[in-house]
Amino acid sequence: MKSYESYRKPAVGEIQKIQAMQARLIAMKNPLLLGLRRTIAPVVRQTPLIGMMRDKIAMGVQEVEVNTSYFKL
Amino acid sequence: MLSYLLARSGVGIALLERHQDLDREFRGYFFQPLVLKLFDQIGLLDKILQIPHQHVDVFKFVDHGKMLFEVRFDELDPPYNYGLNMPQPPLLEFFIREASQFPNFTYFGGTTAKELMKQDNSVIGLKARSAEGEIELRSRLVVGADGRYSTIRKLADMSQTMDKFEFDFVWFDMPKRLEKDYPLQIKIEDRGMLIYIPKGEDLVQVGWVIRKKTYPELVKKGIDDFIRTLIAVEPDLQDALPQYLTSFKQCSVLDIQVGMTDEWVKDGLLLIGDAAHIASPFSGQGNSLAIQDAVVAHDAIMKAIASLARCKSRR
Numbered sequence: 001m002k003s004y005e006s007y008r009k010p011a012v013g014e015i016q017k018i019q020a021m022q023a024r025l026i027a028m029k030n031p032l033l034l035g036l037r038r039t040i041a042p043v044v045r046q047t048p049l050i051g052m053m054r055d056k057i058a059m060g061v062q063e064v065e066v067n068t069s070y071f072k073l
Numbered sequence: 074m075l076s077y078l079l080a081r082s083g084v085g086i087a088l089l090e091r092h093q094d095l096d097r098e099f100r101g102y103f104f105q106p107l108v109l110k111l112f113d114q115i116g117l118l119d120k121i122l123q124i125p126h127q128h129v130d131v132f133k134f135v136d137h138g139k140m141l142f143e144v145r146f147d148e149l150d151p152p153y154n155y156g157l158n159m160p161q162p163p164l165l166e167f168f169i170r171e172a173s174q175f176p177n178f179t180y181f182g183g184t185t186a187k188e189l190m191k192q193d194n195s196v197i198g199l200k201a202r203s204a205e206g207e208i209e210l211r212s213r214l215v216v217g218a219d220g221r222y223s224t225i226r227k228l229a230d231m232s233q234t235m236d237k238f239e240f241d242f243v244w245f246d247m248p249k250r251l252e253k254d255y256p257l258q259i260k261i262e263d264r265g266m267l268i269y270i271p272k273g274e275d276l277v278q279v280g281w282v283i284r285k286k287t288y289p290e291l292v293k294k295g296i297d298d299f300i301r302t303l304i305a306v307e308p309d310l311q312d313a314l315p316q317y318l319t320s321f322k323q324c325s326v327l328d329i330q331v332g333m334t335d336e337w338v339k340d341g342l343l344l345i346g347d348a349a350h351i352a353s354p355f356s357g358q359g360n361s362l363a364i365q366d367a368v369v370a371h372d373a374i375m376k377a378i379a380s381l382a383r384c385k386s387r388r
Contacts, residue, residue: 034263038137045141054142057132057357058149060107064365066114067372070082073175 075216075345075367077168078115080178082375087210088169089201091219093183095162102272103129103257103357104157106146108364113153117171124163127271129156132357133258141261156257156357158271184208189215189228189342196229196341214374216343218363221330223348229339235332238353241288242327244280246272247317253309257357262306279303279310280354288326296321329353345370 044050076088112118132144146156172178184203189196190211198211217225226233249255255277258269268280281303283291291299300318304310318324330351337349346363 031263041136041139041141045139050142054144057144058106058146060105060361060365061358062365064107064111064368066078066111066368067375068114070371070375071115072083073081 074168074364075218075370076178077172078367078371079374080172080175081115082371083177084374084378085177086172087179087181087212088172089181089184089186089210091183091185091224095165101354101357101360102158102160102270102278103360104159104364105357105361106149106153106156108361109153109155109157111364111368117167120171121159121164121167124159124167125273126157126159127273129158129257129271131256132156133256135258135260137262158257158273160273161360181208186219186224186228189225194340196339199225199228212341214341214343216345216370217348218345218367219348221347221351223344225342226334226344226348229342229344231337231339231344232335233332234335235330238329238331239285240282240329241285242268242280242329242354243283243288243291243324244268244278244327245318245324246276247279247313249275249277250313260306264302264305267303267306285329292321327354343370343374 076086080086109118112121130145130147132146134141134143147154169180173180181201181203184201186199186201187207188200190198190200190209196215197213198209199215200207200209202208215225217223217229219225249271255269255271257271260267260269266282268278268282270278270280272278281299296318299321300310300314303314331353333350334344334348337344345366347359349366350362352359352362
Protein backbone atom coordinates (compact mmCIF):
# COMPACT_ATOMS: atom_id res chain seq x y z
CA MET A 1 0.00 0.00 0.00
CA LYS A 2 1.26 3.50 -0.83
CA SER A 3 2.00 6.02 1.87
CA TYR A 4 -0.75 8.42 2.88
CA GLU A 5 1.16 11.38 1.43
CA SER A 6 1.62 9.79 -1.99
CA TYR A 7 -1.98 8.63 -2.14
CA ARG A 8 -4.10 11.64 -1.54
CA LYS A 9 -3.12 14.38 -3.90
CA PRO A 10 -3.42 12.55 -7.23
CA ALA A 11 -6.72 10.99 -6.16
CA VAL A 12 -8.29 14.25 -5.08
CA GLY A 13 -6.85 15.90 -8.19
CA GLU A 14 -8.82 13.45 -10.35
CA ILE A 15 -12.03 14.45 -8.59
CA GLN A 16 -11.26 18.09 -9.11
CA LYS A 17 -10.77 17.58 -12.85
CA ILE A 18 -14.25 16.07 -13.01
CA GLN A 19 -15.68 18.91 -10.98
CA ALA A 20 -14.00 21.54 -13.11
CA MET A 21 -15.71 20.07 -16.15
CA GLN A 22 -19.05 20.04 -14.34
CA ALA A 23 -18.52 23.67 -13.38
CA ARG A 24 -17.90 24.62 -17.01
CA LEU A 25 -21.07 22.80 -18.06
CA ILE A 26 -23.16 24.59 -15.45
CA ALA A 27 -21.63 27.98 -16.13
CA MET A 28 -22.42 27.96 -19.85
CA LYS A 29 -25.17 30.55 -20.41
CA ASN A 30 -24.34 32.14 -23.76
CA PRO A 31 -27.04 31.01 -26.27
CA LEU A 32 -24.45 30.59 -29.06
CA LEU A 33 -22.25 28.38 -26.90
CA LEU A 34 -25.29 26.44 -25.68
CA GLY A 35 -26.36 25.86 -29.31
CA LEU A 36 -22.85 24.74 -30.21
CA ARG A 37 -22.75 22.43 -27.21
CA ARG A 38 -26.04 20.81 -28.21
CA THR A 39 -24.73 20.33 -31.75
CA ILE A 40 -21.55 18.63 -30.67
CA ALA A 41 -23.16 16.75 -27.74
CA PRO A 42 -23.28 13.39 -29.57
CA VAL A 43 -19.52 13.64 -30.20
CA VAL A 44 -18.80 14.79 -26.64
CA ARG A 45 -20.66 11.79 -25.27
CA GLN A 46 -18.18 9.52 -27.05
CA THR A 47 -15.05 11.25 -25.77
CA PRO A 48 -12.71 9.46 -23.34
CA LEU A 49 -13.22 12.24 -20.76
CA ILE A 50 -16.90 11.37 -20.40
CA GLY A 51 -16.00 7.69 -20.06
CA MET A 52 -13.38 8.56 -17.48
CA MET A 53 -15.86 10.64 -15.51
CA ARG A 54 -18.39 7.80 -15.55
CA ASP A 55 -15.81 5.24 -14.42
CA LYS A 56 -14.45 7.39 -11.62
CA ILE A 57 -17.93 7.93 -10.22
CA ALA A 58 -18.75 4.23 -10.52
CA MET A 59 -15.56 2.79 -9.11
CA GLY A 60 -13.90 5.63 -7.22
CA VAL A 61 -10.57 7.23 -7.94
CA GLN A 62 -8.33 4.78 -6.17
CA GLU A 63 -8.15 1.18 -5.10
CA VAL A 64 -8.04 0.93 -1.33
CA GLU A 65 -8.09 -2.18 0.86
CA VAL A 66 -8.49 -2.41 4.63
CA ASN A 67 -5.37 -3.93 6.15
CA THR A 68 -7.11 -6.33 8.51
CA SER A 69 -3.85 -7.96 9.58
CA TYR A 70 -3.62 -5.36 12.37
CA PHE A 71 -6.95 -6.37 13.91
CA LYS A 72 -6.70 -7.92 17.35
CA LEU A 73 -10.31 -9.11 17.26
CA MET B 74 -14.44 4.74 10.78
CA LEU B 75 -10.77 5.50 11.61
CA SER B 76 -11.51 5.37 15.34
CA TYR B 77 -13.14 1.98 14.87
CA LEU B 78 -10.27 0.59 12.77
CA LEU B 79 -7.63 1.79 15.23
CA ALA B 80 -9.59 0.64 18.28
CA ARG B 81 -9.98 -2.80 16.73
CA SER B 82 -6.23 -2.81 16.10
CA GLY B 83 -5.56 -2.28 19.82
CA VAL B 84 -4.68 1.43 19.69
CA GLY B 85 -5.91 3.66 22.53
CA ILE B 86 -8.51 6.02 21.05
CA ALA B 87 -10.42 9.03 22.38
CA LEU B 88 -13.14 10.14 19.95
CA LEU B 89 -14.43 13.69 20.47
CA GLU B 90 -17.78 14.78 19.03
CA ARG B 91 -18.75 18.42 19.36
CA HIS B 92 -22.50 17.77 19.50
CA GLN B 93 -24.31 15.91 22.26
CA ASP B 94 -26.07 13.72 19.72
CA LEU B 95 -25.52 12.88 16.07
CA ASP B 96 -29.09 13.38 14.98
CA ARG B 97 -28.68 16.52 12.95
CA GLU B 98 -28.91 17.34 9.27
CA PHE B 99 -26.17 15.78 7.20
CA ARG B 100 -26.27 16.30 3.49
CA GLY B 101 -24.17 13.42 2.26
CA TYR B 102 -26.33 10.32 1.94
CA PHE B 103 -24.58 8.57 -0.90
CA PHE B 104 -21.84 5.97 -0.64
CA GLN B 105 -20.16 4.50 -3.71
CA PRO B 106 -20.06 0.71 -4.19
CA LEU B 107 -16.38 0.63 -3.21
CA VAL B 108 -17.48 1.52 0.34
CA LEU B 109 -19.57 -1.67 0.47
CA LYS B 110 -16.40 -3.63 -0.18
CA LEU B 111 -14.56 -1.82 2.63
CA PHE B 112 -17.44 -2.45 5.07
CA ASP B 113 -17.40 -6.09 4.02
CA GLN B 114 -13.64 -6.38 4.56
CA ILE B 115 -14.11 -5.40 8.21
CA GLY B 116 -17.01 -7.85 8.56
CA LEU B 117 -19.69 -5.23 9.23
CA LEU B 118 -21.54 -4.96 5.93
CA ASP B 119 -24.44 -7.23 6.91
CA LYS B 120 -25.02 -5.32 10.13
CA ILE B 121 -24.76 -1.95 8.34
CA LEU B 122 -27.32 -3.06 5.77
CA GLN B 123 -29.79 -3.50 8.64
CA ILE B 124 -29.84 0.33 8.93
CA PRO B 125 -32.65 1.69 6.72
CA HIS B 126 -31.16 2.46 3.30
CA GLN B 127 -31.81 2.31 -0.43
CA HIS B 128 -29.81 0.67 -3.17
CA VAL B 129 -28.77 3.01 -5.98
CA ASP B 130 -28.42 1.17 -9.29
CA VAL B 131 -27.81 4.09 -11.58
CA PHE B 132 -26.65 7.73 -11.49
CA LYS B 133 -27.84 9.67 -14.54
CA PHE B 134 -26.48 12.86 -16.09
CA VAL B 135 -29.07 14.19 -18.52
CA ASP B 136 -28.02 17.09 -20.73
CA HIS B 137 -30.85 18.86 -22.60
CA GLY B 138 -32.99 15.74 -22.65
CA LYS B 139 -30.18 13.48 -23.84
CA MET B 140 -28.21 11.17 -21.62
CA LEU B 141 -24.75 12.71 -21.24
CA PHE B 142 -23.77 9.55 -19.44
CA GLU B 143 -25.16 7.16 -16.90
CA VAL B 144 -23.18 5.47 -14.22
CA ARG B 145 -24.47 1.90 -14.06
CA PHE B 146 -23.51 0.64 -10.64
CA ASP B 147 -25.57 -2.47 -11.38
CA GLU B 148 -23.11 -3.40 -14.13
CA LEU B 149 -20.20 -3.66 -11.69
CA ASP B 150 -19.12 -7.06 -10.41
CA PRO B 151 -21.46 -8.39 -7.71
CA PRO B 152 -21.84 -8.29 -4.78
CA TYR B 153 -20.64 -4.66 -4.73
CA ASN B 154 -22.82 -3.57 -7.60
CA TYR B 155 -24.95 -0.84 -6.11
CA GLY B 156 -24.47 2.49 -4.39
CA LEU B 157 -25.81 3.00 -0.91
CA ASN B 158 -28.13 5.78 0.13
CA MET B 159 -28.02 5.92 3.90
CA PRO B 160 -28.41 8.74 6.42
CA GLN B 161 -25.21 9.43 8.30
CA PRO B 162 -26.40 9.69 11.94
CA PRO B 163 -27.40 6.01 12.37
CA LEU B 164 -24.24 4.92 10.56
CA LEU B 165 -22.05 7.03 12.86
CA GLU B 166 -23.96 5.76 15.91
CA PHE B 167 -23.36 2.22 14.68
CA PHE B 168 -19.60 2.71 14.39
CA ILE B 169 -19.43 4.31 17.85
CA ARG B 170 -21.39 1.37 19.30
CA GLU B 171 -19.10 -1.14 17.60
CA ALA B 172 -15.94 0.70 18.67
CA SER B 173 -17.25 0.95 22.26
CA GLN B 174 -16.89 -2.82 22.56
CA PHE B 175 -13.13 -2.30 22.74
CA PRO B 176 -11.82 -1.27 26.17
CA ASN B 177 -9.21 0.95 24.50
CA PHE B 178 -11.92 3.21 22.96
CA THR B 179 -13.51 6.18 24.77
CA TYR B 180 -16.21 8.42 23.35
CA PHE B 181 -16.57 12.04 24.46
CA GLY B 182 -19.93 13.43 23.24
CA GLY B 183 -20.62 17.15 23.49
CA THR B 184 -16.91 17.93 23.70
CA THR B 185 -15.28 20.70 21.70
CA ALA B 186 -11.58 20.95 20.87
CA LYS B 187 -10.22 24.27 22.11
CA GLU B 188 -6.46 24.18 21.82
CA LEU B 189 -3.74 21.97 20.45
CA MET B 190 -1.00 21.09 22.90
CA LYS B 191 2.44 21.44 21.33
CA GLN B 192 6.01 20.63 22.22
CA ASP B 193 8.72 21.97 19.95
CA ASN B 194 7.07 21.62 16.54
CA SER B 195 5.01 18.56 17.39
CA VAL B 196 1.38 18.25 18.42
CA ILE B 197 1.18 16.21 21.62
CA GLY B 198 -2.53 16.36 22.39
CA LEU B 199 -5.38 18.78 22.81
CA LYS B 200 -7.44 20.67 25.34
CA ALA B 201 -11.20 20.37 25.01
CA ARG B 202 -14.29 21.58 26.79
CA SER B 203 -17.49 19.73 27.67
CA ALA B 204 -20.42 20.46 29.98
CA GLU B 205 -18.39 18.92 32.80
CA GLY B 206 -15.48 21.29 32.27
CA GLU B 207 -12.11 21.29 30.52
CA ILE B 208 -10.16 18.15 29.75
CA GLU B 209 -6.62 17.64 28.57
CA LEU B 210 -5.86 14.69 26.33
CA ARG B 211 -2.26 13.78 25.59
CA SER B 212 -1.90 11.81 22.40
CA ARG B 213 0.80 10.79 19.93
CA LEU B 214 -1.56 11.73 17.12
CA VAL B 215 -4.50 14.11 16.81
CA VAL B 216 -6.72 13.46 13.77
CA GLY B 217 -8.98 16.21 12.50
CA ALA B 218 -11.99 14.54 10.89
CA ASP B 219 -14.25 17.45 11.68
CA GLY B 220 -15.53 18.56 8.33
CA ARG B 221 -15.17 21.46 5.96
CA TYR B 222 -15.05 24.08 8.73
CA SER B 223 -12.53 22.00 10.68
CA THR B 224 -11.64 23.42 14.09
CA ILE B 225 -8.53 21.23 14.21
CA ARG B 226 -7.31 22.66 10.89
CA LYS B 227 -7.80 26.19 12.17
CA LEU B 228 -6.09 25.45 15.49
CA ALA B 229 -3.16 23.95 13.57
CA ASP B 230 -3.05 27.02 11.33
CA MET B 231 -3.05 24.88 8.19
CA SER B 232 -4.06 26.79 5.09
CA GLN B 233 -6.51 25.77 2.38
CA THR B 234 -6.49 26.51 -1.33
CA MET B 235 -10.04 26.87 -2.56
CA ASP B 236 -10.96 26.32 -6.20
CA LYS B 237 -13.11 28.78 -8.06
CA PHE B 238 -16.51 27.15 -7.94
CA GLU B 239 -19.01 29.92 -8.26
CA PHE B 240 -22.19 28.07 -7.36
CA ASP B 241 -24.51 27.42 -4.47
CA PHE B 242 -27.02 24.67 -4.15
CA VAL B 243 -30.62 25.36 -3.09
CA TRP B 244 -32.35 22.25 -1.88
CA PHE B 245 -35.52 21.03 -0.29
CA ASP B 246 -37.04 17.68 0.56
CA MET B 247 -40.19 16.61 -1.24
CA PRO B 248 -42.44 13.57 -0.67
CA LYS B 249 -42.06 10.94 -3.39
CA ARG B 250 -45.02 10.23 -5.59
CA LEU B 251 -45.81 6.54 -5.34
CA GLU B 252 -46.04 5.93 -9.07
CA LYS B 253 -42.86 7.83 -9.96
CA ASP B 254 -39.30 6.59 -10.04
CA TYR B 255 -36.69 9.01 -8.67
CA PRO B 256 -33.25 7.89 -9.82
CA LEU B 257 -30.14 9.69 -8.58
CA GLN B 258 -30.02 12.21 -11.40
CA ILE B 259 -28.49 15.48 -12.55
CA LYS B 260 -30.47 17.24 -15.25
CA ILE B 261 -28.94 20.15 -17.15
CA GLU B 262 -31.11 22.56 -19.18
CA ASP B 263 -30.55 26.10 -20.47
CA ARG B 264 -32.35 27.52 -17.43
CA GLY B 265 -30.27 25.63 -14.93
CA MET B 266 -29.36 22.37 -13.32
CA LEU B 267 -31.69 20.21 -11.24
CA ILE B 268 -30.62 17.34 -9.05
CA TYR B 269 -32.67 14.50 -7.59
CA ILE B 270 -31.23 12.63 -4.65
CA PRO B 271 -33.45 9.87 -3.24
CA LYS B 272 -33.62 10.24 0.54
CA GLY B 273 -35.21 7.39 2.40
CA GLU B 274 -38.35 5.53 1.43
CA ASP B 275 -40.64 8.53 1.28
CA LEU B 276 -38.57 11.59 0.38
CA VAL B 277 -36.52 12.90 -2.48
CA GLN B 278 -34.07 15.76 -2.10
CA VAL B 279 -34.44 18.25 -4.94
CA GLY B 280 -31.47 20.51 -5.61
CA TRP B 281 -31.17 23.57 -7.82
CA VAL B 282 -27.84 25.11 -8.73
CA ILE B 283 -27.55 28.90 -8.60
CA ARG B 284 -24.71 31.36 -9.05
CA LYS B 285 -22.92 32.02 -5.80
CA LYS B 286 -24.60 34.41 -3.38
CA THR B 287 -27.65 34.94 -5.64
CA TYR B 288 -30.11 33.23 -3.28
CA PRO B 289 -31.55 36.58 -2.09
CA GLU B 290 -32.35 37.40 -5.75
CA LEU B 291 -34.13 34.07 -6.12
CA VAL B 292 -36.16 34.75 -2.96
CA LYS B 293 -37.00 38.26 -4.16
CA LYS B 294 -38.54 36.86 -7.36
CA GLY B 295 -40.87 34.77 -5.20
CA ILE B 296 -41.61 31.11 -4.65
CA ASP B 297 -44.00 30.91 -7.63
CA ASP B 298 -41.26 32.04 -10.01
CA PHE B 299 -38.91 29.43 -8.51
CA ILE B 300 -41.55 26.71 -8.93
CA ARG B 301 -42.16 27.73 -12.57
CA THR B 302 -38.43 27.55 -13.28
CA LEU B 303 -38.13 24.09 -11.75
CA ILE B 304 -41.15 22.81 -13.67
CA ALA B 305 -39.70 24.19 -16.92
CA VAL B 306 -36.67 21.99 -16.36
CA GLU B 307 -38.55 19.03 -14.91
CA PRO B 308 -42.19 18.96 -16.15
CA ASP B 309 -42.86 15.94 -13.93
CA LEU B 310 -42.89 18.32 -10.97
CA GLN B 311 -46.02 20.01 -12.35
CA ASP B 312 -48.50 18.17 -10.12
CA ALA B 313 -46.72 17.83 -6.81
CA LEU B 314 -44.48 20.87 -6.52
CA PRO B 315 -46.99 23.77 -6.39
CA GLN B 316 -48.91 21.97 -3.63
CA TYR B 317 -45.86 21.01 -1.62
CA LEU B 318 -43.39 23.88 -1.98
CA THR B 319 -45.13 26.95 -0.60
CA SER B 320 -42.32 28.92 0.99
CA PHE B 321 -38.57 29.46 0.81
CA LYS B 322 -38.60 28.47 4.50
CA GLN B 323 -38.67 24.88 3.21
CA CYS B 324 -35.40 25.48 1.33
CA SER B 325 -31.80 25.43 2.50
CA VAL B 326 -28.73 26.79 0.77
CA LEU B 327 -25.52 24.82 0.60
CA ASP B 328 -22.49 26.98 0.06
CA ILE B 329 -20.62 24.85 -2.46
CA GLN B 330 -16.92 24.86 -1.84
CA VAL B 331 -14.22 22.83 -3.48
CA GLY B 332 -10.73 22.93 -2.11
CA MET B 333 -7.86 21.23 -0.45
CA THR B 334 -5.54 21.95 2.44
CA ASP B 335 -2.03 22.81 1.32
CA GLU B 336 -0.69 20.29 3.84
CA TRP B 337 -2.61 17.69 5.78
CA VAL B 338 0.08 16.11 7.91
CA LYS B 339 2.29 17.57 10.64
CA ASP B 340 4.17 15.73 13.32
CA GLY B 341 1.42 14.53 15.65
CA LEU B 342 -1.42 15.80 13.46
CA LEU B 343 -3.41 14.48 10.51
CA LEU B 344 -6.43 15.87 8.66
CA ILE B 345 -8.84 13.57 6.83
CA GLY B 346 -12.16 13.83 5.00
CA ASP B 347 -13.62 17.27 4.34
CA ALA B 348 -11.18 18.75 6.85
CA ALA B 349 -8.46 17.97 4.28
CA HIS B 350 -10.31 18.16 0.96
CA ILE B 351 -13.79 19.41 0.18
CA ALA B 352 -15.46 17.78 -2.79
CA SER B 353 -18.45 19.36 -4.49
CA PRO B 354 -21.70 17.43 -4.01
CA PHE B 355 -22.15 16.80 -7.74
CA SER B 356 -20.32 13.51 -8.03
CA GLY B 357 -21.42 12.00 -4.73
CA GLN B 358 -17.78 11.41 -3.77
CA GLY B 359 -17.36 13.15 -0.41
CA ASN B 360 -18.46 10.32 1.90
CA SER B 361 -16.54 7.70 -0.01
CA LEU B 362 -13.34 9.76 -0.08
CA ALA B 363 -13.58 10.29 3.69
CA ILE B 364 -13.95 6.56 4.31
CA GLN B 365 -11.04 5.80 1.98
CA ASP B 366 -8.98 8.35 3.92
CA ALA B 367 -9.72 6.43 7.12
CA VAL B 368 -8.65 3.15 5.52
CA VAL B 369 -5.38 4.57 4.17
CA ALA B 370 -4.68 6.46 7.41
CA HIS B 371 -5.28 3.31 9.48
CA ASP B 372 -2.58 1.45 7.54
CA ALA B 373 -0.15 4.39 7.69
CA ILE B 374 -0.68 4.89 11.45
CA MET B 375 -0.26 1.19 12.23
CA LYS B 376 2.97 1.12 10.22
CA ALA B 377 4.22 4.16 12.15
CA ILE B 378 3.34 2.54 15.49
CA ALA B 379 5.17 -0.67 14.47
CA SER B 380 8.18 1.36 13.36
CA LEU B 381 8.22 3.25 16.67
CA ALA B 382 8.08 -0.02 18.58
CA ARG B 383 11.04 -1.39 16.56
CA CYS B 384 13.07 1.76 17.29
CA LYS B 385 12.36 1.48 21.03
CA SER B 386 13.31 -2.20 21.12
CA ARG B 387 16.67 -1.45 19.45
CA ARG B 388 17.60 1.09 22.14
